[in-house]
Amino acid sequence: MPAASTATAPEASDEPLMSTGRLALFSVGAMAAMLLSLLDENIVATAALPITSDLDPEHGMSLLPWLLSVYLLAATATQPLYGKLSDLFGPKKVYLFAIVTFMAGSALCGLAQNMGQLIAFRAVQGLGGGGLMSLTLIIMATLYPPKERAGGSGVGGGLVALGIIVGPLLGGYLSQHLSWRWIFYVNLPLGLLTVVATLFALRLPPRAHQRERRVDLPGAALVTAAAAGLLLIAQWGGTEYAWSSPQILGLSAGSLLLVAAFAWWETRAAEPILPPSLFRDPVFRIAAPLQFLAGFTVLAVTAYVVTYLQVARGLSAQSAGQRLAPMAIGVIVVMFSSGKLISRTLRYKPVLLLNSAITVVTLALFGTVDETTSALHLGVLLVLLGFGLGGVVQVVLQTVQASAPPEQLGVATTGTRFFMTLGSGFGVAVLGELLNNRFLALLPDGVPESARGSAGKAVAALRTAPPELRDKLTHAYASAVDTVFLTAAGLMLLALVLAFLMPDVRLGAADEQEAA
Structure with a gap:
């Protein structure tokens, strides 16, 4: 389609999906979920030194890149799967699953006794975190017509700004005055607020397109492995290993094969997670x-x-x-x-x-x-x-x-x-x-x-x-x-x-x- 052409955006009905009170309550919970997602992208980096000093003073710094990147790996790789699950089962159930998984990962991170446990639990947290922001945006797009979404984007801007400022400050304050474990425990009350608001307030319209619920597990596995491989290349290339090293070259070849296999599979899957x-x-x-x-x-x-x-x-x-x-x-x-x-x-x-x-x-x-x-x-x-x-x-x-x-x-x-x-x-x-x-x-x-x-x-x-x-x-x-x-x-x-x-x-x- 040429750049000058016009596409018409589908617009929701003028009938309200929920009462004003329910909408306000859910919006508060949704903002809490978005803030959780934004905070967790930068709050851990500011507490890296107290974490490594406490859990592994001798080798902790060498494991720090994994602590910072494993959340990104898990959150990035699961995003396409969350989108497909939302379309198949409705965003509410998947949203609750993501929040509960994120809270469980946060609680486990706060209880970690060594760097290996913390890295593993951070991955669990990332599995839930991959759906926090995306599913919130999907639900808000379902509740509000495009004109209202555009007009209300200043609220989202405020949350992004708050995450930029508060994340580093909160991470430093909690680590200095309480414990680094509280950078994870602070997620629990905000997550609980989101769960309560979602259960009691969120009412979505009936799904107009009912179809067979087949989860594309092979596609999910392929895109997860491919995304993880590509991000590891970006993380390790030139630092852990030279760009021309067998490790990076092998990882690059394997990732490209996974991308090709994923693209091939998606053309044959009944419910592809990234439809062609x-x-x-x-x-x-x-x-x-x-x-x-x-x-x-x-x-x-x-x-x-x-x-x-x-x-x-x-x-x-x-x-x-x-x-x-x-x-x-x-x-x-x-x-x-x-x-x-x-x-x-x-x-x-x-x-x-x-x-x-x-x-x-x-x-x-x-x-x-x-x-x-x-x-x-x-x-x-x-x-x-x-x-x-x-x-x-x-x-x-x-x-x-x-x-x-x-x-x-x-x-x-x-x-x-x-x-x-x-x-x-x-x-x-x-x-x-x-x-x-x-x-x-x-x-x-x-x-x-x-x-x-x-x-x-x-x-x-x-x-x-x-x-x-x-x-x-x-x-x-x-x-x-x-x-x-x-x-x-x-x-x-x-x-x-x-x-x-x-x-x-x-x-x-x-x-x-x-x-x-």
């Missing part, structure tokens, strides 16, 4: 790679803004996290303003193009910062980066939901988030490798040979280097981070091209719906 028809849809066909690039650039770059603040500006981890507050403001502003514009113009594409263009320019401007850039300058850029974090990712998801038929709302939502999360996992690893290699290439004369073997050792040399060498090292690191930002800007420019190719989905009036 999704990729024949002109909206999803553009949205999938666009979300991958958005996750790769915007979500991953946030991590390197923090490292820039710590290394090039000398801030502590907690202070660097606090400096992200302007980005949270940008997320709130863009989600609120984008929702209003979409509701007023009844179109998604112009808003997506505007937000994508702002993101490209912002990332390019980030490529000019150095160790002397003022706090005000950085604050303005972080506000604009929030436009990318909230404006691009959210509007693409809304476009997919607005164009998806009701019987595929689940797989369309989770499929879109799957590509975004996969892109984020790749972006953090690949851009991190680029940062490390560039930093090592820019190391000035005078750095000891023992510190030239790894970026971590070179950064550690900053603490003991004389003032003149420290200034050169700081400048080298800031220049390396600039390379990361400029690379991300180039990739986001490709995403802007995809945004131009996105079909112009409209929120049509009732008579347009009937005509369609």
Whole structure:
């Protein structure tokens, strides 16, 4: 379909599905579930040192990458399965299962006695966490028509912003004043609130499309193994193993075979978890790679803004996290303003193009910062980066939901988030490798040979280097981070091209719906 063509978004009936009181109660529970998902993406990193010191002082740091990545692996791999289960069995039952699994994993993490147990229980937590945000979005899309979803996206922006700010702060506070175990126990009351609100308030419309309930277990196993393999390549490549090592090459070949086997199987499965028809849809066909690039650039770059603040500006981890507050403001502003514009113009594409263009320019401007850039300058850029974090990712998801038929709302939502999360996992690893290699290439004369073997050792040399060498090292690191930002800007420019190719989905009036 050409970019100028128009697709009409299906719109829900004007009849309320639930009373105002029930809707309000469930919305509170839904916001608690979304906050759980957002908090758990960054709360553990701030408590990494207390965790490893308590459970395994000698070897804990070597196991830390697994602790941080196993949740992402489990949550990413299960997203497509949650979408298909939602379409087959209804989102309410699957939603409750995801929340209870997440709570069980959280309780077990808090009780862990060694790093091996904590990593295993973190995987259980990720199995439930993979459905928290996606299923909440599916249910909200079922309850609210597209115009109301667009207009209310400012609330979602507030939650994203809250997760950005509160996650690192809460993780640091609980670890310092109570125990690192409370970063997991805090999930239990919020999860219980969500379960109670869902059981007593949520009433969904009867399912119009009844079909045989066959769960595509082979497809689920193949996509889980393929996603895990791809993320492990991104995590291990260039760090644990060289890119040309037998381990990475073998893992790459195996992952590609799994992807091919999954694609073949999905054309034959009775109820595929990622139906081939999704990729024949002109909206999803553009949205999938666009979300991958958005996750790769915007979500991953946030991590390197923090490292820039710590290394090039000398801030502590907690202070660097606090400096992200302007980005949270940008997320709130863009989600609120984008929702209003979409509701007023009844179109998604112009808003997506505007937000994508702002993101490209912002990332390019980030490529000019150095160790002397003022706090005000950085604050303005972080506000604009929030436009990318909230404006691009959210509007693409809304476009997919607005164009998806009701019987595929689940797989369309989770499929879109799957590509975004996969892109984020790749972006953090690949851009991190680029940062490390560039930093090592820019190391000035005078750095000891023992510190030239790894970026971590070179950064550690900053603490003991004389003032003149420290200034050169700081400048080298800031220049390396600039390379990361400029690379991300180039990739986001490709995403802007995809945004131009996105079909112009409209929120049509009732008579347009009937005509369609």
